[in-house]
Amino acid sequence: MVEKLLFFFETDCPTCRLAAPxxxxxxxxxxxxxxxxxxxxxxxxxxxxxxxRVEVDDGLRLSRRFDPEFVPALYLLDGQGQVLxxxxxxDKEVLNRLAAALGSGPIADPYDGAPSRKPGCGSRHREGGQxxxxxxTSAGVSPxxxxxxxxxxxxxxxxxxxxxxxxxxxxxxxxxRVERMLRATPLxxxxxxxxxxxxxxxxxxxxxxxxxxMAGCAPEMMRVLIPLVRAACDERFNIHGIQATTHFxxxxxxxxxxxxxxxxxACGSNVxxxxxxxxxxxxxALQLILTNLGGARPGEIxxxxxxxxxxxxxxxxxxxxxxxxxxxxxxxxxxxxAAEPPHGVSEHTARSGREVLKTICYSLAxxxxxxxxxxxxxxxxIGPEHARTIARDGITKDEARQLLFDNTGVPLRVFxxxxxxxxxxxxxxxxxxxxxxxCYRKFQSPEAIHIVVAGGTAxxxxxxxxxxxxxxxxxxxxxxxx
Amino acid sequence: MPTIxxxxxxxxxxPATAPAPRLKxxxxxxxxxxxxxxxxxxxxxxxxAVLLEQRGAARIxxxxxxxxxxxxxxxxxxxxxxxxxxxxxxxxxx
Numbered sequence: 001m002v003e004k005l006l007f008f009f010e011t012d013c014p015t016c017r018l019a020a021p022x023x024x025x026x027x028x029x030x031x032x033x034x035x036x037x038x039x040x041x042x043x044x045x046x047x048x049x050x051x052x053r054v055e056v057d058d059g060l061r062l063s064r065r066f067d068p069e070f071v072p073a074l075y076l077l078d079g080q081g082q083v084l085x086x087x088x089x090x091d092k093e094v095l096n097r098l099a100a101a102l103g104s105g106p107i108a109d110p111y112d113g114a115p116s117r118k119p120g121c122g123s124r125h126r127e128g129g130q131x132x133x134x135x136x137t138s139a140g141v142s143p144x145x146x147x148x149x150x151x152x153x154x155x156x157x158x159x160x161x162x163x164x165x166x167x168x169x170x171x172x173x174x175x176x177r178v179e180r181m182l183r184a185t186p187l188x189x190x191x192x193x194x195x196x197x198x199x200x201x202x203x204x205x206x207x208x209x210x211x212x213x214m215a216g217c218a219p220e221m222m223r224v225l226i227p228l229v230r231a232a233c234d235e236r237f238n239i240h241g242i243q244a245t246t247h248f249x250x251x252x253x254x255x256x257x258x259x260x261x262x263x264x265x266a267c268g269s270n271v272x273x274x275x276x277x278x279x280x281x282x283x284x285a286l287q288l289i290l291t292n293l294g295g296a297r298p299g300e301i302x303x304x305x306x307x308x309x310x311x312x313x314x315x316x317x318x319x320x321x322x323x324x325x326x327x328x329x330x331x332x333x334x335x336x337x338a339a340e341p342p343h344g345v346s347e348h349t350a351r352s353g354r355e356v357l358k359t360i361c362y363s364l365a366x367x368x369x370x371x372x373x374x375x376x377x378x379x380x381x382i383g384p385e386h387a388r389t390i391a392r393d394g395i396t397k398d399e400a401r402q403l404l405f406d407n408t409g410v411p412l413r414v415f416x417x418x419x420x421x422x423x424x425x426x427x428x429x430x431x432x433x434x435x436x437x438x439c440y441r442k443f444q445s446p447e448a449i450h451i452v453v454a455g456g457t458a459x460x461x462x463x464x465x466x467x468x469x470x471x472x473x474x475x476x477x478x479x480x481x482x
Numbered sequence: 483m484p485t486i487x488x489x490x491x492x493x494x495x496x497p498a499t500a501p502a503p504r505l506k507x508x509x510x511x512x513x514x515x516x517x518x519x520x521x522x523x524x525x526x527x528x529x530x531a532v533l534l535e536q537r538g539a540a541r542i543x544x545x546x547x548x549x550x551x552x553x554x555x556x557x558x559x560x561x562x563x564x565x566x567x568x569x570x571x572x573x574x575x576x
Contacts, residue, residue: 240553
């Protein structure tokens, strides 16, 4: 008789982090066993939202008894505690089989964007090639501290640091400046926050701090940067592909909640530009982390054909105070979208909300290219004046999204007699009528259109931002609480 | 007083991996052709298959990635390994 499932994990193992939310779906039937200390375990539970019973494997006694080679390690036990089945690493098929054995339905959707399989990390008790008796530290085993480099007095630190940044000068990451950053976070300097694709370099708190100094961040920005790096390295966001594509895509950061005011994020006029230290430095810090730790340098791994000015910095905040609708996220959070540069939508004469939205539809129809439908998403950044006109007509945010979805299409005639991109896929497109004209629907679902209100209160402008490849075959928008 | 900097670069230790040995001949070899799923990839790889066979390759094994945006999943790599390929040619980009 199948009784329960044991889930051995390490707090710094990305595969364990990937597996955690799936196992959550089995509820009380799973017991998680941490190979790290209380503090690191509590932090892992907080970050992953683990809802099952969690035990810390004191002295790694259980790990030595079950002796998995890798984690995550799963053991299906019967009522007497005998092992019926075991598995290491992440495997959706295995997860669903184990769920069935425990009397649950499938817990791992094969098309949810996560890989179907992913190898794990070496089990803590076997580290160093032998079974360890020593308990691990509270933070788990961490990468080595960053190298200290003593500069000769003849060298100008700003000139020397040009090798570390984008082409603009950076603030030299001196020990004193990095320590000031580190004092602003409760996390230990060597704690591994994420491994940054495509090279999977270790983003420790200290490395993040050094890059934050270079970007010009205030120390308080560490509280946003840590969840931001986690979000960027979330498998669903697929930063691996975003960094390696020849497309325009760059991660656009959208900040919500009280943290906007607390740290001085701009959400009003010039929201996309050089208006606030918080926006400019957070966006730049993420880019420096992605290139310095992830390795996708322009001209090397990042061979984007035309690039994106957002690769210097691409960070906005939602103007929640001027928005008539609920925000993208309730509470302090960072959201990432694999974005093209913004495309302006000017509409100064339409008197009704519906007509303003119709104007936005015509811009939305050009995302990716005019004749390509169904495969992309878009972020619509609605300026406060437009938002007010739309809301004045009683249109809710969901209704606005539905209206954009229903009225964005491409006339059938533009697909005739051409082999242009998108035209080969017309059999997959849905035919609809918009204003009496037969069209193909531009987007696959209303959820492919994301709405944010941002910008200044003067000026009847909005913006449409096209996506990169989206959904489970590309990049999914991710939101992490701050 | 010298300025002391904290390295902001990736310092993850990585063992150097030697590239796979180059094939001296195609005669009798099994060659895997991996399509990453971009438009036009199949046209390129179809032609390559013909050319490889003309040059003596014994067997061509075709594989494709489910999406070009992500690294090849383990299943694809496993299938190529199970086919005992001597070399793999990847049709990258459009």
